[in-house]
Amino acid sequence: MQKPDSVPRTSPLDHHYSGEHPLRTLAYLFRPDRRRLSLAVLVFAVKHIPVWLLPLITANIIDVVVEHRPIAELWYNTGVLVFVLVLNFPLALLYARLMSSSIRRMGRELRSALCRRMQYLSIGYHARVSAGVLQTKVVRDVEGVEQMTQQSADMGLGAIMTLVGGLVVIGFRAPAVLPVFLVVVPLAALLVRRLRSRIRSNNEEFRLEVERMSSHVGEMTTLIPITRAHGLERTALHRVDHTLERVLSAGFRLDLLNGRFGALSWILLNTMAVGCLAGSAVVAYHGWLGLSAGDVVMISAFFTALTASLTTLMGLTPVISKGLESVRSMGEVLQAPDLESNEGKAGVDRVEGRIDFEGMGFRYPEATEASVRGFDLSVRPGETIALVGASGAGKSTILNLLIGFIRPSEGRILLDGADMAELDLRTYRRFLSVVPQESILFEGTVRENVTYGLEGGADDDALRRALVAANATEFVDRLPEGLDTVVGQRGARLSGGQRQRLAIARALIRDPRVLVLDEATSALDNRSEALIQDALSQLVRGRTVFVVAHRLSTIRGADRIVVMDRGRIVEVGSHQELLARGGTYATTLQPRRSG
Structure with a gap:
């Protein structure tokens, strides 16, 4: 007799997945890479220095020209900027290696957890849930989580570093205008909080329609021989077209909401940027608060950068919402209670056949x-x-009972x-x-x-x-x-x-x-x-x-x-x-x- 198969190891999410806390689930998945991710964040912070350093260097160079300071200051500022720009290349490669390996490993673990869970779910569960829906969760939902994590890391970290670096520089160079900058953050947060719930519900609706479409397309491909044999092509296409129309409508509603959200945030933040530029120019024109011409340029540049960062962060809200909805979607499998329970039970070493x-x-x-x-x-x-x-x-039921399904x-x-x-x-x-x-x-x-x-x-x-x-x-x-x-x-x-x-x-x-x-x-x-x-x-x-x-x-x-x-x-x-x-x-x- 052949050597028996080894019993598959349990899913890493069996006791750690929580549909109400998808961020905690992601934190658990990334736990083995926490040192690698910490190093990636540090590397990103160093490679991102030119973005928030450029307005300060620009202000210094303008003041050198306007105030006729020593020309050596011009070359010093230029050299510092060129150095950090050149340093960006190797650090960008190192960051990509650290972050990508962590995200791809997480995606593999998620897919592995889903596939293992499917193996343990009962035959009754698989009879109720189509293979197309399960394939969508393994392929599309995990891809959505990977994209959310990658975009949040690249764009989100960049936006946060720009915000922190810009506020620190302004705090030291022009502390009098710092409170104006700080107004933008709570306003943006209020807008995000107000729209987040609707974006989540629309993402869930769109996700469910895509799963139905996947199921119907799977059925259509399986039934093609019967469809062709009976001349039912138009009927089959009509059924799929109806599903595609539902996906179209749900996707269109989601895109409109995302577009409305992006437009409102862009108008609000850029209006504030124009007001900041005009205000700082008036202050410098009248000689108040000791602002120089370089400071006005720096403040304007920083405000543009900060508003762009906030726009980026708010633009990530739909991506994050979609990714978290994908985590919840996978939770429908990871938390499905319809399991075949074998843990702690006696193993079978030999069978006589009675x-x-x-x-x-x-x-x-x-x-x-x-x-x-x-x-x-x-x-x-x-x-x-x-x-x-x-x-x-009841014949098939007897066989299913005998097999243990x-x-x-x-x-x-x-x-x-x-x-x-x-x-x-x-x-x-x-x-x-x-x-x-x-x-x-x-x-x-x-x-x-x-x-x-x-x-x-x-x-x-x-x-x-x-x-x-x-x-x-x-x-x-x-x-x-x-x-x-x-x-x-x-x-x-x-x-x-x-x-x-x-x-x-x-x-x-x-x-x-x-x-x-x-x-x-x-x-x-x-x-x-x-x-x-x-x-x-x-x-x-x-x-x-x-x-x-x-x-x-x-x-x-x-x-x-x-x-x-x-x-x-x-x-x-x-x-x-x-x-x-x-x-x-x-x-x-x-x-x-x-x-």
Whole structure:
């Protein structure tokens, strides 16, 4: 038997994410990089010196010219400015390296946390939330957080450094006008606070519409073969166009609000800048407060720089709001309570294959009546059990309960005498294999698909034996690159029968003790079914097997056939026993013959 997979480590955000405090979440994500980020801020402060030093140097040079000071002061001021300008280049590269590595690592951790959380969320959760929505959260939302952090760091730090540097210089050079500058900050903060709540709600509305669009586009691409076959292209496009119109409207409303916010802040701040320039010129003209001509230029330049910095900071509000909304969006996954709980439960080291269902029942949360009720069945190790019944009888629910995708609402399931509710199902599934109706392959080679999930892969001899037993060498050997042939997305380069034989080989190489066959041959032609029936006869040998099928050839060899109706067992027996009994199986449910 192969070495079992190691249990995946838990998400770094399992106990630290808080949707009400997204900034705290980001702080936690950046905690491993706090020294690197502190150094990045220090480097940025030094490289940003020319921005707030330039108005002071300009004022000094103007005063040298106007007041005929020694020419040496001109060259001294010019040299200082040239030095800090040249120093900007290596410091800018160092800052980019420090900041970018921290942000990209944070993005990787967020995506990793989301993907791990998705692996632990229940099958019921994945049935409710479309794959397109989850992909949007992993791709678009994380990208939004990365962009928010990058822009806040580059533009926000620059604006803050300019504000601090400018106010410090003015405080030393012209302290009398400092109070005027300080008026701008509370006014700008008031404007930001007033509009922030509306921007947040509009960002949330836009985000939800984009998620719906992603879900509908995913559905459209999946349904293209059916759409084309029935000439429903116009219907499909009309449905997507309706979603696109909703995205357009939500995005347009958000852009208008952002534009209104930016225009109001720009007018307010620049009006103040004009007033400051005129006021300082009047003061210098009358000789008040000892302001020189250079001081007037410096004050005007600083006011322009400070208003630009405040405009930048307020312009970041939509970006930050969008980024925080992305954090909240990811929180819908990171905080989803619908988890499969395995922590602290007993691990499974070996499986004999005895399964006991005792008074088991299950009702889905949204359902008005139970899907399975009063289900009692004892299965011996190595026994093959076939489940039959009309659609909605509860067969798939039984399989989901057996795999552990859902937990019984009442009663219990025993694995070799141990209550499965007390077991770590991840360790139990090391001894379980499932062959579904539609084989699930990924875009990799034949070798990668068959050995998927095996730690360290498998040697070529074991792989070859599994392929031979699954009757797969018949086509694998004819592929252009044999075992290293890429099968395409979802196995698109293979036929249905070929995909199913690879799925059987994948199950064989894992050497499971419990096997689930869910309509494994229902969609195949006669030749493919014959090959797969032969492969299945190899697969079920010595294993506890549960089969759901509609073809006689698939289930008549079962040790026992369980006939279900509306979640209950109505008959149990072998194929011949049930025919002789003349009950539900014989009269209405006898599977059709293959072909």
